[in-house]
Amino acid sequence: MRSTPSSETYDLVADCTGPKSATVTVRDLAVEVDAPETSGGRNRGPTPVEYLLAALAGCVNVTGIHVAREMGIDLDITAVRVSGDLDVSTFRTGEGDRAGYERIGISVEVDTTADAAEIDAWRRETERRNPVLDTIARPTPVEVSISTA
Amino acid sequence: MRSTPSSETYDLVADCTGPKSATVTVRDLAVEVDAPETSGGRNRGPTPVEYLLAALAGCVNVTGIHVAREMGIDLDITAVRVSGDLDVSTFRTGEGDRAGYERIGISVEVDTTADAAEIDAWRRETERRNPVLDTIARPTPVEVSISTA
Numbered sequence: 116m117r118s119t120p121s122s123e124t125y126d127l128v129a130d131c132t133g134p135k136s137a138t139v140t141v142r143d144l145a146v147e148v149d150a151p152e153t154s155g156g157r158n159r160g161p162t163p164v165e166y167l168l169a170a171l172a173g174c175v176n177v178t179g180i181h182v183a184r185e186m187g188i189d190l191d192i193t194a195v196r197v198s199g200d201l202d203v204s205t206f207r208t209g210e211g212d213r214a215g216y217e218r219i220g221i222s223v224e225v226d227t228t229a230d231a232a233e234i235d236a237w238r239r240e241t242e243r244r245n246p247v248l249d250t251i252a253r254p255t256p257v258e259v260s261i262s263t264a
Numbered sequence: 265m266r267s268t269p270s271s272e273t274y275d276l277v278a279d280c281t282g283p284k285s286a287t288v289t290v291r292d293l294a295v296e297v298d299a300p301e302t303s304g305g306r307n308r309g310p311t312p313v314e315y316l317l318a319a320l321a322g323c324v325n326v327t328g329i330h331v332a333r334e335m336g337i338d339l340d341i342t343a344v345r346v347s348g349d350l351d352v353s354t355f356r357t358g359e360g361d362r363a364g365y366e367r368i369g370i371s372v373e374v375d376t377t378a379d380a381a382e383i384d385a386w387r388r389e390t391e392r393r394n395p396v397l398d399t400i401a402r403p404t405p406v407e408v409s410i411s412t413a
Contacts, residue, residue: 205398
């Protein structure tokens with residue numbers, strides 16, 4: 116599975132506690148996936164499509180600060196806003212064009228002394244090296260296997 | 265932004281609390297993104313690349329149960345295991361081929377009275393209608409904008 120020498124494997128397991136809820140165990144941490152009460156859940160945690168955007172927001176911060184330090188740019192990220200448009204009809208009825216996000220927008224609020232050219236170079240390098248953004252923006256092979264109890 | 269009548273917009277904001285940590289506000293919920301202590305974090309929550317896999321695991325459950333009910337199949341999902349291989353060198357040094365996951369594998373444990381053909385039809389429909397899986401597997405446009413404080 117490790118296709119390159121510097122490849123690392125990440126894994127986790129979701130214990131499915133209900134039709135819309137799961138407790139995900141990641142290392143020594145537990146994460147609750149749920150749905151709002153208006154959608155039949157108990158609102159113990161965000162929904163899966165919200166967690167995807169949260170992963171992206173967090174990765175913009177981590178990658179952005181790492182790249183700024185490497186480039187020697189004085190830059191701090193204060194907030195990251197992420198929004199995504201999703202046609203829910205594919206999930207609900209199977210009739211839409213695609214199940215996933217049609218478009219995701221990220222707005223990054225930075226505190227910096229860098230000039231516009233430096234900020235632009237930082238932005239491009241940050242986008243290219245962001246693991247979550249790259250996984251979403253480019254096709255990623257996903258293989259599903261089923262086992263019966 | 266709503267490109268189809270049934271399109272919904274999801275959004276959230278990450279308050280960046282450190283170089284590896286953020287508090288993400290989703291509706292009335294808060295999610296902690298962090299890194300293990302061995303990576304310079306405080307381990308208050310999973311990392312962004314882990315949250316991506318958690319989103320996928322949760323979405324396999326939600327979509328799988330929804331589709332099984334619609335198809336009239338007696339099927340319950342007990343656990344979802346997700347693993348992903350990621351070449352960390354692109355993030356770290358910029359020198360790898362791609363920053364994102366090279367491959368993601370999902371193993372779904374089901375409890376069902378359905379036969380193999382029904383399970384296979386269910387698996388295919390579930391994969392096609394899974395919003396998080398579709399966002400990852402197919403290219404998704406991501407736009408980044410920067411604002412300075």
